[in-house]
Amino acid sequence: MSKAQWALELKDVRKSFESRGGAKEVLGGISLSVRDGEFVSIIGPSGSGKTTLFQLIGGLAPLSGGEVWMDGRNTTGHRGHIAYMPQQASLMPWRTVRGNIELALQIAGIDRKQARAKATDWLARIELDAYADSYPHALSGGMQQRISFLRALLSPQPFMLLDEPFGALDALTRQQMQQWLLTIWEANRRSVLLVTHSIEEALLLSDRIIVLSAAPAVIVDEIVVPFARPRKESLWTDPQFNALKQQIYEQLHQPTV
């Protein structure tokens, strides 16, 4: 009955790739769930198959085992159920900022007029309307990522995947972006699964953090982040913040079991 309150459920998801000398296991049975309106982060050492996991959730690659459920439906191997924000902004260079947002909404099935109205409305709401008719090449990296986030936020799919969205930005821009995203997300709660390399980023943004091991990836720990919302950047001075940071750091650096 209460199934549908899970925005996303992964049931023992496995993936291995064929290679010389047998199969190489990348994901060794991942089970996790994200509640409606919950912000969950996945953190793991490099090469722990986080990108592969996203490809499976997005329906781009076949699973070696397990199931993907969204909104109480089995969506294993089906595309089109997620709003996606990749590491590189991935804006079409021949479309304006508004045009790029429109495109994502149209592909999700919203008609052109509505898509345009929604894009215009929201660009104004987050004070980016000055950029509505600019082409992506005229924007800074941080600004491109804001557009990329807004595009995902406005997409009607029930679930948002953020794939290391700030990984390519410099440290200062990254901090500003985290704060910006936090503010917008807290005002417009969506179910989010974020992959990140940054422990601070995960602690600042998420309700829950899932720590993965190196390949074959399994879930090492699941941490409920105790800080109240709305959160502030000054959180990092909190002793509890640093204790959790230390804990996750150690979990990431322990030898593979």
Added chain:
Amino acid sequence: MDNSKSRWRSIFPPILVIAVLLAVWELAVVWGRVPEWKLPAPSVIVAEAIAIWPRLMLHAGATVQLALIGFTGGAAAGFALAALLHLIPGARRAFYPLLVLSQNVPVVAIGPILTIWLGYGILPKLILVWLVCFFPVSVAMLSGLNDTDPVLRNYMRMIGASRQQQFWRLELPNAVTHLFSGLKIAASYAVLSAVVAEWIGADKGLGHFMLISSKGYQAASVFASVFLIVALSLTLFGIVALAEKLVVRWRPAKEAKKV
């Protein structure tokens, strides 16, 4: 003002070179006493062009018609062929060698055969121009379609874009700049191949006119039509280049460099 100055600076050297060349030609012919039927001086060519202007225009009209229909048809065929080869799995690999092969058959050889099959009407000549024009368009277009950024492709698949949406919203817009470089090459070939087609069998057109002029040792008429052909070719090229500027407006502007 700065802009017009820099434009003048880029236009001036080639104009100067051409002017010097024409002057040398004129003087060489006059002082060297080259007979007019061998090599007429530029001034003689201009005088001849003015004298035969109505006839020249009549023939130019036929050539322009042939070149334009041939260019449009060839470009459309090239576009459609590229899209098909791209969209049908495996077709690209299977047909690409044939595509290249088709360009190695000399136009001069196909022409007479087409005339044997289809007579002296406009059709065999049109087919010849089509054959010349479709190739650069389809090859450029194919490489443009193939050149799609894998990051953007992944993004489109992640958000659930269908194969059709990927083609129309991603691959095709991405190929537009390539398409235009193919169109520009086709445009510069179109007039030339129309002239060659008229050479092989026609009763009008600049190619036909050149042929009878040269048989009559009227070198000035031949040169007048050559200049006209060059002008027509450049014009068609210019129109395509202008269309590109109007269509591809998103490309990083030059102003960005100046700042």
